[in-house]
Amino acid sequence: MRTIRNTVQILDEPLLGFRHNQQVADPRDGLSLFGPCDVGSPGRPRSISYGVVGTAEGLDLFSAWSCAMKSAWTNAPNDRHRLWPPFPGFQSAFECDWNSEPVWQKVLNDLELSDVARRHDPYERVYSVVDQYLSGFENLPKLDERVNVMVCVVPDEIYQTCRPLSRVTDPTGRIVSKERRERRRSGQQDIFTNFKQEQYELSLDFRRQIKARTMSFNVPIQIVRESTLRLNDDKKFGMRQLTPLSHRMWNLSSTFYYKGGGKPWKLATAREGVCYVGLAFRRADDAHGNKTAACAAQMFLDDGDGIVFLGNYGPWYSPDDKQFRLSSQAAHDLLKGALDTYTQLHGRTLTEVFLHSRSDISSEEFEGYQAAATSQQKIVGIRVRPRWNGPRLYRPDKKWPVIRGTLWEHSSTHGYLFGSGFKPRLCTYDGWETPVPLQIDIQHGEASLDSVACDILGLTKLNYNSCNSGDNQPVTVKFSDAVGEILVSNPTVTHRQPTFKYYI
Structure with a gap:
């Protein structure tokens, strides 16, 4: 039985790392004061x-x-x-x-x-x-x-x-x-x-x-x-x-x-050996059947690097509930391919893998993901999606929206995180509409909701295509449609790059 909660807390704004290991929340402050985090590294x-x-x-x-x-x-x-x-x-x-x-x-x-x-x-x-x-x-x-x-x-x-x-x-x-x-x-x-x-x-x-x-x-x-x-x-x-x-x-x-090959900033709160995998799905055209879809994985590492891997075509889409679900074997192959690509490029061992999906992750699917990992690797399956028609929170005076980073916990595995909202560093809200929350559901594996929400809030700051104080969605979710479209809607293009900078 799931314990019902109804608590609200405001998470600290994740810090970013820059030159000389300096840490600030806004990338523009960090770059202006200290410079990018890779200054001094041989490959920059x-x-x-x-x-x-x-x-x-x-x-x-x-x-x-x-x-x-x-x-x-x-x-x-x-x-x-x-x-x-x-x-x-x-x-x-x-x-x-x-x-x-x-x-x-x-x-x-x-x-x-x-x-x-x-x-x-x-x-x-x-x-x-x-x-x-x-x-x-x-x-x-x-x-x-x-x-x-x-x-x-x-x-x-x-x-x-x-x-x-x-x-x-x-x-x-x-x-x-x-x-x-x-x-x-x-x-x-x-x-x-x-x-x-x-x-x-x-x-x-x-x-x-x-x-x-x-x-x-x-x-x-x-x-x-x-x-x-x-x-x-x-x-x-x-x-x-x-x-x-x-x-x-x-x-x-x-x-x-x-x-151009540089790394402007990285997450100061990232944990070594931890990666976040965004699961992207894209339906094929009707000629392949109304259930046919392809899957892709976007892996983001503790230092901000991104890897993209294309999975298999198959009947992953359900017209009944409009959800994407992989078979156990397809899930195994997708994550195994992403982990192998990581090993080839970095040669390091991962200890924790957090899966982010807009769709439900079934038990069969999660078994496949677990089989792709080693016994020393912890796998957690999380559904993350914007809830456009979901609940909203308002401050008592109604003059300003809720503060970015507000976490509304409903249970130990279910809650709402506001990636947009009033930003104290800016002294304003830089959006146009009532902030839309991200619904977070920890569906498989063991992890605390606070820790998962903090990680997701940090991932809203790894969009190097936009130098701002934080997006409303993590990169694992925000770019899933674009990555899926590039990979799946261009099937005759067989030369695919594994690094994320080719897709944004």
């Missing part, structure tokens, strides 16, 4: 070499941005510097050189790019746009200097037309009916029309398709919309609304440093 980058692909306008915008990123930016709307901390410049923040000029750049014809971005057939549209950007990767193996990261500067038109639900108002190219597209996806050939069969086997999302197709070049990429590179905080009518320039500088700088 001393400078970031990068390439750029985009239209002539996009390259000009990024060139101006590169020069600006070497300088400090201190303006904050209404002088709210706690909410929008000053950016000290790339060199000052990361102890690393940022060159104003790229090692390699490729200029795309803006008229050709716009033409293919408006093709009637969405599969042809996304595939052709990605082809345009891939042309900038072909010469990378021939360069004398290795490129650490490739930057794809994308016109906002691409963002609008190359997503799964995009609609084009003035399409170009042949009109392809939905019925004909479905026949082509099933492998049928047209007698009088030539087309690339592969384009119907890839994702309809530009971002996820290009992430998958560029992995064979062994260079992580960063996609940047042209409008993001605006070097001011203007909010004129009709313009895209952006966060302040200092905030955008922080975000892009931290991801460039991370994807």
